[in-house]
Amino acid sequence: MELKTSYLAKHVRTLQPSGIRKFFDATAGLTDVISLGVGEPDFVTPWNVREAAILSLEDGYTSYTANAGLLELRVEISNYIDNNYCVNYDPESEITVTVGASEAIDIALRAILDPGDEVLVVEPCFVSYAPLVTLAGGVPVIVESMKDNDFKVLPEQLEAAVTDRTKAIMICSPNNPTGSMLSKAEMERIADIAKKHDLLVLSDEIYAELVYDELYTSFAAIEGMQERTILVSGFSKDLAMTGWRLGFVCAPKEITEGMLKIHQYAIMCASTMAQHAGLEGLKNGRRDVAEMRKSYRQRRNYIVQSLNEMGLKCYKPEGAFYTFPNIESTGMDSETFATRLLKAERVVVVPGNAFGASGEGHVRCSYATSMAQLQEAMTRMRRFVEKL
Structure with a gap:
């Protein structure tokens, strides 16, 4: 027997599901996917x-x-x-x-x-x-x-x-x-x-x-x-x-x-x-933290340079492990860009509007992944943008 919707509290009923989770559900069953979407270190706990x-x-x-x-x-x-x-x-x-x-x-x-x-x-x-x-x-x-x-x-x-x-x-x-x-x-x-x-x-x-x-x-x-x-x-x-x-x-x-x-x-x-x-x-x-921070810095510099070179304007973030490139030059909104990139090149990024209306026109790319994976992801993204 199904529960009536009215059993839920109003403030829960109107709560929207996570924009991040909603997008990641779309990747289920896909192969050869490189994820720049997860806000999680690729390192193993020391x-x-x-x-x-x-x-x-x-x-x-x-x-x-x-x-x-x-x-x-x-x-x-x-x-x-x-x-x-x-x-x-x-x-x-x-x-x-x-x-x-x-x-x-x-x-x-x-x-x-x-x-x-x-x-x-x-x-x-x-x-x-x-x-x-x-x-x-x-x-x-x-x-x-x-x-x-x-x-x-x-x-x-x-x-x-x-x-x-x-x-x-x-x-x-x-x-x-x-x-x-x-x-x-x-x-x-x-x-x-x-x-x-x-x-x-x-x-x-x-x-x-x-x-x-x-x-x-x-x-x-x-x-x-x-x-x-x-x-x-x-x-x-x-x-x-x-x-x-x-x-x-x-x-x-x-x-x-x-x-x-x-x-x-x-x-x-x-x-x-x-x-x-x-x-x-x-x-x-602390030594492990310093080593991870050093690696993230190198990856940040690489991904920022790569995104700018392919025409996706991106400022250099001071911290965390995310870039937030502007994708307005492609003529697409953030959700369309992320969906088409996933379909065409198997690269996961998160639409900027998942983080609020002011994030529209951008996508979040996490560089908490290996340099080899980043390089391949940037190759695929560059190919995607050039085809546009």
Whole structure:
């Protein structure tokens, strides 16, 4: 017997499925496909990190941890953030270990939003941001960053979007899907708006370790912002631990207590084995991160040059592992371009409109794949564009 549609909550019924997943479903059954669409490192989790998880099993660490996570891991997270970004968080009251950065964003929004509260969501952005605001009872207010500014949001755009219902601003830097990164000066201007209107900033810093040409500044490190910043990060991107589902969130004590309540009821705690692995990664994984970052930098330089040479204008991203080339010269919208490229040359890219309306006219190409695969993908894309 089929369930009636009316059994679903209205806000779930109207929720659109992920634009990324919808497109990838179309690749099922195809062979000889090169994917530049997956936001996942092609590296395997470093051996010492995997071994730490294995040893934790052998030693019998198979029970729950504290709801907030292993204290030893939270201490190491605190040390890591302090050493790298000069921000100090109390591991006992301001850090929660989560099931990936995705859960961290979810519980942060559910902890701070009352029904009808507005959150400024800067697009293009990861596909889950606006839906998670909606699921938390809030109202996502889209602020479109523009290609002419390398998809960096202007402070005056945020200022214009603030109302008496605005509660927070969501920022991802380096950005998925564009790879753009806010400078310290640009963050300071956004921070001024947050202070002026008494707003929180939810800062997704999952790509902070994958920055190629300058030092990274955490939003929480901006003067006067730690007390109004919810810092989200994790282990998926820099340590190639996507499948481990391990993240963390740092915030002022009151907000952390609220998030922990939700985490307790919904999750209990992150995987014990994954936490032991993450602990090893923080302690002894920096050399692996540096090697992966070096490889990504080389791939970034290659793919940006290749895309520009074939006539798809592409600026050089400062971080993450994505390029966001402009495909308007082909006369196609982003979904048509991606669909035809897949059909003709078996190369997967993600339509830019999957990340918001301002992403239209672009496609996301991930360079988190081997150089050999990138070279073949660029050969196929060049052939496709030339035929047009």
